[in-house]
Amino acid sequence: MTDSQRRSARPVILLTGASSGIGEATARELAQRNYALVLAARRADRLHALARQLDPTGSRVLAVPTDLTVDGERRALLARAHEHFGAVDVLINNAGVTVEKGWWWDDPDPLRVLRVNLETPVEMVRLVLPEMKARRSGHIVNIGSVAGRAATNGMYSASKFGIRGFSLGLRRELLGTGISVSLVSPGFVKSEMTAGASLPMPGPEVVARAVAEVLLKPQREVIVPAPYRVLALLDSVAPALADVIVRRFIIQRRYRHDGHVR
Numbered sequence: 001m002t003d004s005q006r007r008s009a010r011p012v013i014l015l016t017g018a019s020s021g022i023g024e025a026t027a028r029e030l031a032q033r034n035y036a037l038v039l040a041a042r043r044a045d046r047l048h049a050l051a052r053q054l055d056p057t058g059s060r061v062l063a064v065p066t067d068l069t070v071d072g073e074r075r076a077l078l079a080r081a082h083e084h085f086g087a088v089d090v091l092i093n094n095a096g097v098t099v100e101k102g103w104w105w106d107d108p109d110p111l112r113v114l115r116v117n118l119e120t121p122v123e124m125v126r127l128v129l130p131e132m133k134a135r136r137s138g139h140i141v142n143i144g145s146v147a148g149r150a151a152t153n154g155m156y157s158a159s160k161f162g163i164r165g166f167s168l169g170l171r172r173e174l175l176g177t178g179i180s181v182s183l184v185s186p187g188f189v190k191s192e193m194t195a196g197a198s199l200p201m202p203g204p205e206v207v208a209r210a211v212a213e214v215l216l217k218p219q220r221e222v223i224v225p226a227p228y229r230v231l232a233l234l235d236s237v238a239p240a241l242a243d244v245i246v247r248r249f250i251i252q253r254r255y256r257h258d259g260h261v262r
């Protein structure tokens with residue numbers, strides 16, 4: 001069968017980090033909207049269970065267990081997507097990690113945050129761009145963070161300022177090519193990543209809906225939930241005030257250290 005014969009009638013979305021949190025909620029939202037989905041993350045059991053639940057026939061939602069930090073696994077993921085659907089129309093770079101607790105410099109491998117949150121999306125974009133350029137269409141959606149606007153944990157913010165710069169720059173580079181680039185920057189929402197945070201948080205569905213909306217209308221950057229737009233603005237116009245708010249209400253409550261630097 002040729003690629004064009006095999007080509008899915010629905011737009012095909014490759015979504016990373018689909019096994020929990022924002023990724024899982026996004027998979028549910030997009031499946032409801034009838035997209036064809038390729039779901040990637042490491043936990044095979046969760047990924048397969050989700051795919052079966054969203055599409056018991058197995059034709060429209062494909063689970064591909066993948067460690068996205070491994071080049072060979074990323075290439076195998078793309079190959080499976082093509083074998084099953086014939087193309088990837090949209091790439092959503094959502095998979096992410098942080099230093100779960102305490103100071104990032106006490107973590108034995110803090111640079112894994114950069115590998116998962118920044119290197120992996122860049123490498124995934126390199127893999128999908130050739131087919132998108134050839135078709136002169138496609139959409140890359142990166143999941144950043146408000147921590148890429150108002151800095152919090154140094155390592156996590158390095159990755160999220162990085163993905164934000166990458167996303168905004170790539171968007172400009174691709175203007176006029178038919179390929180869109182959108183950045184969705186969430187504030188705190190409930191997920192495994194934020195399980196230890198003592199902060200009021202909505203569920204991840206608010207981000208899933210924002211992702212579904214940018215698929216209909218690409219956006220340079222969308223911050224959700226909306227009140228975090230004030231924090232992003234405050235950080236640029238009154239950074240000294242943002243120092244106090246971010247340190248007291250985010251750094252200490254999110255990372256649960258005692259506030260004293262060791």
Ligand SMILES: NC(=O)c1ccc[n+]([C@@H]2O[C@H](COP(=O)([O-])OP(=O)(O)OC[C@H]3O[C@@H](n4cnc5c(N)ncnc54)[C@H](OP(=O)(O)O)[C@@H]3O)[C@@H](O)[C@H]2O)c1
Nearest residue numbers: 017019020021022041042043068095096188189191192193
């Ligand atoms: N929750 C928030 O408040 C918040 C705020 C701002 C931004 N974000 C961003 O939103 C995105 C999703 O986070 P979340 O809150 O939904 O956290 P989460 O529930 O912990 O989900 C993270 C996802 O990333 C996947 N992942 C991690 N390392 C991976 C690897 N090496 N290979 C493949 N998949 C990997 C995990 O799957 P496996 O463990 O199965 O591999 C999981 O599906 C992240 O980019 C995060 O930085 C979250």
